[in-house]
Amino acid sequence: MWMGVMVQFSTQRWGGEQTQSILTTLLDWSVPALLNTLSPEQLHTLNFIVRKGAHLTEYAILTTLCFTMGTWGFQKPWQSVLPFAVLGSAIFAVTDEFHQSFVPNRGASPVDVMIDITGALMAVGLISIWKTRFQPETEQDR
Secondary structure (H helix, E strand, O other): OOOHHHHHHHOHHOOHHHHHHHHHHHHHHHHHHHHHHOOHHHHHHHHHHHHHHHHHHHHHHHHHHHHHHHHHOOOHHHHHHHHHHHHHHHHHHHHHHHHHHOOOOOOHHHHHHHHHHHHHHHHHHHHHHHHHHHHOOOOOHO
16 A cells, blocks of 8 residues: 555656645745745755655655564564565665656656665664664564
């Protein structure tokens, strides 16, 4: 289901111009004083940062969901699931950018794939820290 949401974000509806319009509306509604101080270039930069942050976040969520499916759904040890969670996210990142190459006013970007994989690796890092520091392995888990 999450991949379906992600595919929707790859459509023309979520292109740079559209997200900047949404961002402008949100800023105008929530902090109009800030919006009035931003130059067009600053607004464009803020939109860029939000868009790339969304890439990091959506792939961190995807990796976490893959991890959860592997550990809870398939009952596999968490350490063995992590590489597959990242690999699945990376494959989806590549196919999603390929899909965007066919969408009008969108394009495929290897940089976005690297940002997506970075989000996946951030999730792996956080999961690893959580599992080793706050949920140490017991004899029963082995």
